[in-house]
Amino acid sequence: MIRTKQFLPHSVASESGADGTILLRSNYELGPVAKNTGEWLHSWADQAPSRVFLAERYGAGWRKESYAATLQKVRVIAASLLARGMGPDTPIIIMSGNGVDHGLLSLAAQYVGIRTAPVAEQYSLIHGAHGRLQHAIELIHPKMAYVVDADQYGEALKLDALNGVEIVASRPGSNTKVTAFDDLLKGDTGVDVDGAYSTVTPDTVAKILMTSGSTSAPKGVMTTQRMMCVNQTQLADSLPFLRERPPRVMDWLPWNHVFGGSHNFNMMLANGGSFFIDDGKPVKGLFDRTLENLSMETGTLVFNVPLGFSMLLDALQKDNGLKHRFFEELDLIFYAGASLPQDVWQGFEQMAMEVKGEIPLMTSSWGLTETAPATMMQQEPTERSGVVGVPMTGITLKLIPDSDMRCEVRVKGPNVMPGYFEAVEKTADAFDDEGFFITGDAMVFVDKDDLNKGMRFDGRMSEDFKLLSGTWVRAAGLRIDMLAALAPLAADLIVTGQDRNEIGVMIFPNRDALQAAGYSDEQDNGALACPQLLAELHHRLNERAGRISGSSTRVTRAIVLAEAPSLTEAEVTAKGNLNFRKVLTRREALLKRLYDDADSGVAKL
Known part of the structure; x- marks a missing residue:
């Protein structure tokens, strides 16, 4: 089968320690890294001011924000935040899902060194999950909370933990105590936005991301500007086509999760791409909205979980027009969360050959919230799913093998977190005496005699x-x-x-x-x-x-x-x-x- 050639071939070096551990790293050098996310925004507002950066559904069409408009609004919102006396110690908790205002507020806060903490919208919308929301609020101690609709999120906004916290909503509704998001767009000429921006360094914490809580109470991962900026360089090092033409996505993955909110969102911003927010999901009753959105806008990259790809494959088989629009400019099919079923994998291969005569790079990677996230990447074509590839540039893996060569994985690199928020002991426990982050994940080599064939994820050690x-x-x-x-x-x-x-x-x-x-x-x-x-x-x-x-x-x-x-x-x-x-x-x-x-x-x- 013909495959696209827009990838970096695997090339890794290894060394073995006296204790049997294996150190694995890329032979490629890490490329140039931006100082902060604001640097990307300034660059693309200058190079492509009218290009769409963020878009969401609005009536029968789309609300679109160009790079120039995004920069202007980010600076105005940042001024409003500074005028309230906000800074590194006054976080903003974001309780809603993906949206243009969510994105503008996040970038504005990052622009002047204010931390945001996006949490799952389910914690606010489901009564029984309010305990999770309460835990996040009590951990973060926010000065501001954002929701898209004050009436829709009204029950959550009554939590005692939000007493004294300014509530901002894009749609304030009937709640007279809520600040309208439009008020933030009025700005304040009495503050020095440029001065605040100049203080944002690679070590500045941009946001606090909550871990899933699948093995313990959710922890807050301090995500720095360096982590996010380095990770986008690592991704573009592995996937050079990201630098060859501006990427475009139609994506639903939630921004409270590192995959959607750091990996995908920043991939568009770093490379001058366009992010169309999909307000559908791969669940019954919402997937039709995804198909409607795709009928209007398709991407050069597609990210999804296996269930989403399975539903999409079925829909494309039934709609020849959508199938052709979907594949005509597609460079990448990227799955995450679990291995893609082989029949789904082959179905996409066959459709791509039918439409384009070549197959986009079909791949996955591996990483965690604590690693920003991408750490390993299957960056060259393979015949089947389940392979997560090799270390990306600038990263060293420490592999601790058992007798069957199943390896515990530990990580060191500039994309690794400095620690958990207000959790000194948990941070200390997360790193070994050589400074490697202890992931708790296991890997096996695809071929132990050829390390360039990469590794496969093999579960959590604790499972x-x-x-x-x-x-x-x-x-x-x-x-x-x-x-x-x-x-x-x-x-x-x-x-x-x-x-x-x-x-x-x-x-x-x-x-x-x-x-x-x-x-x-x-x-x-x-x-x-x-x-x-x-x-x-x-x-x-x-x-x-x-x-x-x-x-x-x-x-x-x-x-x-x-x-x-x-x-x-x-x-x-x-x-x-x-x-x-x-x-x-x-x-x-x-x-x-x-x-x-x-x-x-x-x-x-």
């Missing part, structure tokens, strides 16, 4: 467990395998078996798939008890058992959970990740049922 026999179970890899074996019946699942004799799975079902297959919704104390469904699960477990060997991968029992994972009970994070420990603790009775041989609601071999 692994032992059976009573002493056999180690690599839960992350097994989870991916079981999701494939149970597709499309399982939306997600948890692998169980710690301190037990057998491996089991607790399944969160794909309700649409169950309905389409004609399975009933019979329930029995928190589990689905449809005999036909249990028989199908037994068949699939048995079929898989005939194809594998070894107790570390043999799954012998399954239970289907009737209740979806709860955000309010912290079973699932705002990013959609399962909190395995919370699910197992909250549903302890169902875990016990899974290992009860007399229970008729369990599929077992």
Whole structure:
């Protein structure tokens, strides 16, 4: 197949320590790095003043802000913030999702050294998740809070933790105590915006990003200007086509998450690109809005999670016109969050060849909130998903292998955080005695004899467990395998078996798939008890058992959970990740049922 050539070939160097550790780094030099995000904004406002930077849906069309208009509004908003006496110690908490005003406020704060803290909008909009919002407010101690609509977010704005905090809303509605966002656009000529901008250095903290809280209470990651600016240089070093023509995206990924808010947002700003905000999502009832938006504007890059790509593939197969518009200028297909199913991968390859006669770079990377995020990149073409590539420029990986060459990964580089906000002990625990950030993730080499083929993500070290026999179970890899074996019946699942004799799975079902297959919704104390469904699960477990060997991968029992994972009970994070420990603790009775041989609601071999 013909593939685009706009990539940097892998080239890594390695050295081994006496203790068996491996240091892995890129052979390429890190390119020039901007001082701060304001430098990008000034550059593109000068080079391409009329080019669209930010856009969101407005009625039947789009509200668009050019680079020149963005710079002008950023400076005016920054003046209004400074006039209120705001600075590095008076953060702004942003409680709404993606939007033009959200972006302008964030850039204005960064422009003069004021920290922002974007949090998941679900924490404000879902009553039961207000505890997460309360935790963030009490940690951040903001002087200002922003929401897009004061009526829509009215319940959250009544939290005691926001007493004394100025509330700003794009649509104040009926709340007379709320400052209209338009008031910030009046500016203040009595403050020195240029002077404040001159004090913003690479070490200035630009924003505080909350971790997902999937393994502990959410922590605030101090994200500096250097982290964000270096990471965009690293990305463009790996993907030279970003510098060859201005990129364009139609993107929904939330800005409270490092992938959407730092990786994607700053990729447009750093390279003079255009960011069209997709107000749809890959969920039932909202994906039609994404398709409507794509019918109006398509991108040169596309970012999504595997579920989103699966839904998009199906839609493109049904709409030939949209398929051609989608692929005609596409340089990159980038998935994150999990491996892209191979049939989806191949479907996009085939469509690209049909439309363009060549395949865009299909890839992924690896990183964390603490690393800004991109740290490893599969920057050259590969035939399948799941590979996260090699270290990017300026980064050193410390790999600590076990006897099977499964490596714990630690990271050092200019894109790594200085620490967690107001958490000295947690910061100290996060780094080893050589200054490497301890990620807790595991990797394996695609080919241990050719390191340039890159590495594959192999789960969290903390997710692994032992059976009573002493056999180690690599839960992350097994989870991916079981999701494939149970597709499309399982939306997600948890692998169980710690301190037990057998491996089991607790399944969160794909309700649409169950309905389409004609399975009933019979329930029995928190589990689905449809005999036909249990028989199908037994068949699939048995079929898989005939194809594998070894107790570390043999799954012998399954239970289907009737209740979806709860955000309010912290079973699932705002990013959609399962909190395995919370699910197992909250549903302890169902875990016990899974290992009860007399229970008729369990599929077992």
